[in-house]
Amino acid sequence: MSTEQLKSAAKRFIEQGFNQKNLSAVEEYFSADLVDHALPPTLPPGREGRKMFYAAFLSAFPDMHVHIDDLLAEGDKIVARWSAHGTHKGELMGIPPTGKQVNVTGIAIDRFENGKSVEHWEVFDQMGLMQQLGVIPAA
Amino acid sequence: MMGIPSTGKRVEIGSIDIIRFEDGKAAKHWGETDVMTMMQQLGVVPAQ
Numbered sequence: 001m002s003t004e005q006l007k008s009a010a011k012r013f014i015e016q017g018f019n020q021k022n023l024s025a026v027e028e029y030f031s032a033d034l035v036d037h038a039l040p041p042t043l044p045p046g047r048e049g050r051k052m053f054y055a056a057f058l059s060a061f062p063d064m065h066v067h068i069d070d071l072l073a074e075g076d077k078i079v080a081r082w083s084a085h086g087t088h089k090g091e092l093m094g095i096p097p098t099g100k101q102v103n104v105t106g107i108a109i110d111r112f113e114n115g116k117s118v119e120h121w122e123v124f125d126q127m128g129l130m131q132q133l134g135v136i137p138a139a
Numbered sequence: 140m141m142g143i144p145s146t147g148k149r150v151e152i153g154s155i156d157i158i159r160f161e162d163g164k165a166a167k168h169w170g171e172t173d174v175m176t177m178m179q180q181l182g183v184v185p186a187q
Contacts (some may be wrong), residue, residue: 081157081169107155107171123155123171136184
């Protein structure tokens with residue numbers, strides 16, 4: 001895949017998966033052999049866990065919207081810097097809905113093979129999210 | 140650190156940084172650090 005194709009795939013995934021809430025985008029974007037370096041240890045590894053992770057966030061923040069702030073591609077890797085906002089209307093990892101509006105940022109890296117992501121790294125501001133939900137005191 | 144007294148604990152965390160260069164020097168920086176995991180490793184925030 002060219003770097004332009006990588007960027008198109010990432011844009012399509014975020015648009016379909018998060019903004020249109022269609023999680024079949026997960027199977028389109030990630031390989032069944034995905035190695036995911038960013039999943040919490042409580043979830044199954046790989047694509048199944050990645051899909052459960054996204055499903056948990058979409059049910060907790062049903063109006064969630066993700067915006068791509070920057071998209072960089074080189075070789076077989078794509079880097080997406082994103083920001084998301086949404087309202088906490090459903091239970092999230094044991095946290096009952098707070099009704100709070102949150103803004104979160106993150107950076108994700110994917111490595112592609114044969115048209116799909118086979119390796120995923122991501123760091124997002126989980127601490128900031130928990131502070132905005134009032135679960136952890138702000139620094 | 141950030142008001143947390145020293146714990147003597149060893150921590151290991153991940154981070155991703157993007158740096159934009161202008162005229163040969165870093166002019167902009169964006170970074171995400173897994174502060175949550177660090178706080179869990181320090182025992183300040185309960186693990187999931």
